[in-house]
Amino acid sequence: xxxxxxxxxxxxxxxxxxxxxxxxxxxxxxxLLDMIVCSxxxxxxxxxxxxxxxxxxxxxxVSARNRRSHRxxxxx
Ligand SMILES: [Zn+2]
Numbered sequence: 921x922x923x924x925x926x927x928x929x930x931x932x933x934x935x936x937x938x939x940x941x942x943x944x945x946x947x948x949x950x951x952l953l954d955m956i957v958c959s960x961x962x963x964x965x966x967x968x969x970x971x972x973x974x975x976x977x978x979x980x981x982v983s984a985r986n987r988r989s990h991r992x993x994x995x996x
Contacts, residue, residue, distance in 0.1 A: 930955035931964075940975045941965075 927936045931943075941962035945953035956975065957965065966972050 928956075929958040929961055931957045931961040934958055942973050942975055944971045944973075946971070 927940065928934070929936050936956070936958045939959055941957050941959065943953060943955055943957050943962065943965040944951065953970065962972055
């Protein structure tokens with residue numbers, strides 16, 4: 921149940937239905953800002969020049985599956 925905390929935008933307070941993003945801001949090694957936001961606030965933060973990164977929770981499984989389709993030409 922505690923996981924639901926991660927899905928609330930810490931900027932506008934709305935439930936993050938789609939992708940979640942992390943917005944951080946550092947100055948001289950000191951972290952001024954570190955919050956999880958929705959895609960709209962992510963765009964806003966990006967426009968402000970803040971450091972942003974996507975949080976991909978389920979992406980690991982997807983990329984592992986995609987490896988199967990990667991065919992290499994063997995036998996040269
Ligand atoms: Zn938001």
